[in-house]
Amino acid sequence: MAPDAKRPPALVAWVQGVVAWVMRLKPVRVFLAYGAHRGPLLAAGLSNQAIFAVFAAIWVAFSVFGIVLAGNAELQDALLTLLANAVPGLIDTGEGGAIKPDDLINPAVLGWTGAVALVGLFFTALGWLASARDAIRVIGDLPGPRTNFLLLKLKDLGLAIGFGALLLVSSALSVLSSQALDGVLDWLGIRDSASTTIAARVLTIGLMFVLDTLVLAALYRVLAGVHIPLRFLVQGALLGALALGVLKILGTALLGGATNNPLLAGFAVIIGLLIWFTLICQVILIAACWVFVSMQDAGVPLDRRLAAEQAEAEAAERERLREELRAELAAERKPGFWRRLFGGRAR
Numbered sequence: 001m002a003p004d005a006k007r008p009p010a011l012v013a014w015v016q017g018v019v020a021w022v023m024r025l026k027p028v029r030v031f032l033a034y035g036a037h038r039g040p041l042l043a044a045g046l047s048n049q050a051i052f053a054v055f056a057a058i059w060v061a062f063s064v065f066g067i068v069l070a071g072n073a074e075l076q077d078a079l080l081t082l083l084a085n086a087v088p089g090l091i092d093t094g095e096g097g098a099i100k101p102d103d104l105i106n107p108a109v110l111g112w113t114g115a116v117a118l119v120g121l122f123f124t125a126l127g128w129l130a131s132a133r134d135a136i137r138v139i140g141d142l143p144g145p146r147t148n149f150l151l152l153k154l155k156d157l158g159l160a161i162g163f164g165a166l167l168l169v170s171s172a173l174s175v176l177s178s179q180a181l182d183g184v185l186d187w188l189g190i191r192d193s194a195s196t197t198i199a200a201r202v203l204t205i206g207l208m209f210v211l212d213t214l215v216l217a218a219l220y221r222v223l224a225g226v227h228i229p230l231r232f233l234v235q236g237a238l239l240g241a242l243a244l245g246v247l248k249i250l251g252t253a254l255l256g257g258a259t260n261n262p263l264l265a266g267f268a269v270i271i272g273l274l275i276w277f278t279l280i281c282q283v284i285l286i287a288a289c290w291v292f293v294s295m296q297d298a299g300v301p302l303d304r305r306l307a308a309e310q311a312e313a314e315a316a317e318r319e320r321l322r323e324e325l326r327a328e329l330a331a332e333r334k335p336g337f338w339r340r341l342f343g344g345r346a347r
Contacts, residue, residue: 026293034139034289042135043281046128050277051270053128054087057164058099075172076101082170085204085248089272098273129156129223132284136224139285140292140302145225159223163215170211177203205245212241220288226302232294240287247279 022028034040080101084091092100130152137144145152216237221228228236295302 026290026297030286030290030293033293034286037139037141037289039139039285039289040282042138043278043285046131046135046281046284047274047277049124049128049131050281051273053125054090054277055099056124057160058083058090078172079167081204082167082208085208087273087276088248089276098270125160126153126156129159132219133223133225135285136220136288137226139289140224140226142226142303147225155222159218162218166211166214170207173207177207205249208248209241209245212244213237216240216284216287219284220291224288228291228295229300232291232298232300235294236287236291239290240283243283243287244280247276247283 080091080093084093090098092098133145133152133156147155214237217233220226220236221233292302
């Protein structure tokens with residue numbers, strides 16, 4: 001057979017080249033690494049915990065910040081709107097939802113029930129943070145954290161309080177921005193229902209984008225405890241926040257199509273929240289995988305201590321092999337008994 005006959009046809013070679021090029025693309029490698037580390041399974045587990053954690057966190061947040069919210073209806077509306085935009089189907093805005101605003105603002109919530117719910121928050125929200133830390137580290141092939149258990153829980157508690165405070169600050173900024181926007185539109189003389197609605201929507205999306213970026217950066221750097229250089233952290237957090245923003249814009253359509261089955265009417269809210277949190281957790285872990293793949297491409301170790309220990313172990317192994325080789329060479333050069341007896345004439 002001629003040598004040319006053994007070569008693959010031109011079309012096959014072209015397809016192989018295209019496949020090889022696609023497999024080298026960074027998004028493809030990220031998704032392959034995400035699947036290899038059981039990312040979808042980890043996200044499913046996180047989403048189940050997230051439902052209970054969010055309910056407990058919201059209950060306690062309104063209990064803790066009730067004094068501030070009780071006398072400020074505008075801040076209440078801004079916070080509820082922020083929550084409704086962040087998690088479609090969570091707050092009942094007139095089209096159905098898991099939580100009615102009046103139940104949260106009820107003064108009875110701001111009493112002993114909030115203190116009792118604080119225990120639930122400790123075992124749910126903090127449990128979700130611990131699971132998220134483990135999932136992110138699994139995605140990066142990192143061992144468990146070496147920090148003391150109590151210190152980890154204190155860090156998780158601090159992050160939970162920080163996230164709640166960040167949400168409240170974002171709501172206050174939303175109120176101030178809306179007031180400033182109304183003043184600008186009045187000054188320009190173009191204030192009407194359509195322009196106000198569009199501008200408010202854009203403002204809310206921009207605020208949520210900044211909030212998501214900060215939260216993702218805190219999850220990857222502070223919660224997971226991974227030393228991530230700033231350029232990789234910003235890149236992953238921005239990509240994750242962008243994906244979360246797209247999900248929030250399309251959230252109503254996505255959840256509406258998934259929960260329109262009449263057989264699921266009685267469970268539509270819970271099913272919608274479960275689907276939503278599954279998508280959110282997928283984005284969180286995929287963005288984390290993007291960060292880790294970027295660091296690996298640049299040759300940056302994910303865990304400096306682990307990399308140093310591995311380097312020491314490899315150096316010790318190389319030294320051991322060299323010692324064994326020296327011993328073998330010395331044994332070969334050492335003359336035997338008969339050679340020493342007959343002066344090297346023994347055969």
